[in-house]
Amino acid sequence: MKTRTSLLIAGSLLFALTGLVPAQAAVDEEAAQALLKKSDCFKCHAIEKKKDGPAYKEVAKKYKGKADAEDKLVKHMTLKPMIEVDGKKEEHKAIKSSDPAEIKNAAQWILTR
Numbered sequence: 001m002k003t004r005t006s007l008l009i010a011g012s013l014l015f016a017l018t019g020l021v022p023a024q025a026a027v028d029e030e031a032a033q034a035l036l037k038k039s040d041c042f043k044c045h046a047i048e049k050k051k052d053g054p055a056y057k058e059v060a061k062k063y064k065g066k067a068d069a070e071d072k073l074v075k076h077m078t079l080k081p082m083i084e085v086d087g088k089k090e091e092h093k094a095i096k097s098s099d100p101a102e103i104k105n106a107a108q109w110i111l112t113r
């Protein structure tokens with residue numbers, strides 16, 4: 001009986017503790033990469049190296065600790081802002097998704113490189 005009670009207590013304690021962990025959903029790495037691939041993002045971006053666009057590592061560094069990072073990236077990936085490639089102005093490519101959760105996941109993936 002005693003063991004059962006302590007197990008019960010240990011169990012509830014664990015449950016209470018997991019509730020304290022910030023509710024930051026883990027990034028779905030595969031889904032994010034598949035979406036960026038489908039959207040041709042890797043044509044101009046790589047994780048480590050600068051191509052026509054900045055490396056995702058640099059983007060992550062630029063936004064590190066900024067509360068509005070995700071919002072900024074989501075806007076950048078959906079609103080087609082004007083950018084410059086080889087001295088020519090063009091619209092930035094939009095991500096091929098209309099699912100906010102999917103787009104958010106892609107933004108978080110970039111921000112955690």
Ligand code: HEC
Pocket residue numbers: 036039040041042043044045052053054059062072073076077082083084085092093094095096110
């Ligand atoms: C034709 C080349 C090209 C393609 C394709 C492209 N990008 Fe970019 N991207 C750029 C350039 C150039 C910049 C830098 C723009 C600037 O700083 O003004 C940039 C900037 C960014 C940034 C940083 C924005 C910031 O606020 O610093 C992110 C994030 C990004 N791109 C994500 C993506 C995603 C996701 C895709 C695919 C949907 C994509 N890019 C496709 C060229 C491209």
